Amino acid sequence: MKEILILEDKKQTRLALIQMVKEVDSSAMIYAFAEEEKAYAVAMKKTIDLFLLDIILHPEITGDQSGADFAQNIRTIEKYTFTPIVILTSLYDPKMCMYSSVHCYRFIEKPFDREKVIDTIREAMKFQTPGKRNQNIIFHVDGLLQMVPIREIIYIQSKDHKLYITTIDDYFSIPYKSCNAILKELDCEDFVKCNRGTIVNMSYIKKVDTVNRYIYLRGCKDVLDLGSIMIKSFMHQLKK
Numbered sequence: 056m057k058e059i060l061i062l063e064d065k066k067q068t069r070l071a072l073i074q075m076v077k078e079v080d081s082s083a084m085i086y087a088f089a090e091e092e093k094a095y096a097v098a099m100k101k102t103i104d105l106f107l108l109d110i111i112l113h114p115e116i117t118g119d120q121s122g123a124d125f126a127q128n129i130r131t132i133e134k135y136t137f138t139p140i141v142i143l144t145s146l147y148d149p150k151m152c153m154y155s156s157v158h159c160y161r162f163i164e165k166p167f168d169r170e171k172v173i174d175t176i177r178e179a180m181k182f183q184t185p186g187k188r189n190q191n192i193i194f195h196v197d198g199l200l201q202m203v204p205i206r207e208i209i210y211i212q213s214k215d216h217k218l219y220i221t222t223i224d225d226y227f228s229i230p231y232k233s234c235n236a237i238l239k240e241l242d243c244e245d246f247v248k249c250n251r252g253t254i255v256n257m258s259y260i261k262k263v264d265t266v267n268r269y270i271y272l273r274g275c276k277d278v279l280d281l282g283s284i285m286i287k288s289f290m291h292q293l294k295k
Contacts (some may be wrong), residue, residue, distance in 0.1 A: 056206055056223065056258065056274070057180050058101055059088040062122060063109040063143070072107055072143075075169065079177045082223065082274050084258055091125045099260075100244075102134060104184045105176070110144040126157040139179035143167060156192035192240060194220065196231045202229070202277045205243055209259045209275050213252035221272050247292045257293055265290065 059076050063069045076085055082228040086101070091112060097103075106129065110122040119225045126142070129135045139160035161175050190205045207222045217228045218237065234254055238246060241254075249255045249270055261271045269282040281289060 057083045057084050057104045058258070059083050059105045059107065059176075059180075060094055060098060060103045061107045062089075062091060062096070062112065062125060063086065063087070063107070064112045064114070065109075068109070068143075071169075072172070075173050076107075076176055078173060078179060083102050083180075084273070091121055094125065095128070098132070098135070100127060102184060104182070105179050106138065106140045106177075108140060108142055111140060115178045123157075126159065130157045137182075138184060139182055141175055141179060144171075154210060165218070185219060190243075194227075196227055196229060205241060205244075206256075208241075208246075209272060210253060210254055210255040210277070211237060211246075212254075219273060221277065247289060248282075248285060249289055250285060253279055255279055260293065263293065 057080055061069055061072050061076075063072060066089070069089070071127060073085050073087055076083055086094070086097045086103075088097075089112065090197045098106075106126070108122045108126055112121040112125075113119045122142075122144070124281050126140055129138075129140070140157055141158045142162045144162075145165040160179050163172060163175065184277050192205050192208075194201045199231060203220070203222060203225075207224070209221045209223060211234075213223070213231065215229045215235060216234055218230075219226070220227050232240075234248055234252065234279045238248070238254060245257050247257060255270060255272075259273045259275065261273045263270050263281065265281070265286065268283065268286065270279040270281055272279070
């Protein structure tokens with residue numbers, strides 16, 4: 056599952072960009088912000104595959120280029136050395152400077168052509184993000200070794216003395232292991248227990264009904280129960 060970060064101050068443009076990304080990949084996880092502080096916090100916690108950035112985030116400030124500053128800060132983070140950055144802006148002057156300083160994938164001038172943006176997103180999303188390439192876990196399934204990309208696991212559930220693994224395109228069981236043991240093997244902060252026998256990948260959470268204690272997922276029609284004892288710690292992890 057690709058993770059896309061959009062940083063754009065205008066709500067209408069943000070919504071348009073979200074729709075374009077969904078047209079390219081409906082399963083993509085999209086983080087869209089107007090404030091660079093929130094965007095930076097998510098970029099640090101997650102591993103983003105593509106950045107779509109506006110240069111001017113504070114038009115009320117003369118000469119604002121906070122989006123450019125954000126791009127340069129992102130490039131100082133090792134895991135984002137080669138991540139595609141697409142610049143969307145009406146500014147002309149910074150064009151060559153931005154290409155040389157942050158090695159942006161493409162510079163698209165506003166008002167932009169919708170099809171051009173979609174084509175650019177499609178091209179950029181073909182890149183394999185370093186650090187995600189080898190994040191796999193190996194399960195023993197019916198006497199065979201099955202390698203599964205960790206990021207494709209939606210949730211894991213313990214029942215009938217087995218563990219049932221639900222991924223974006225598969226469902227299988229393995230001999231029983233405790234939830235704590237499997238969490239240790241996953242070694243990924245995106246996974247958290249939502250009830251006594253279920254581990255969920257927070258990247259796939261669409262919404263949480265805290266009143267009825269249900270968790271709704273992306274890419275899966277299953278609805279998970281949120282344990283009454285765990286609700287406080289779970290929501291804390293989700294909001295981090």
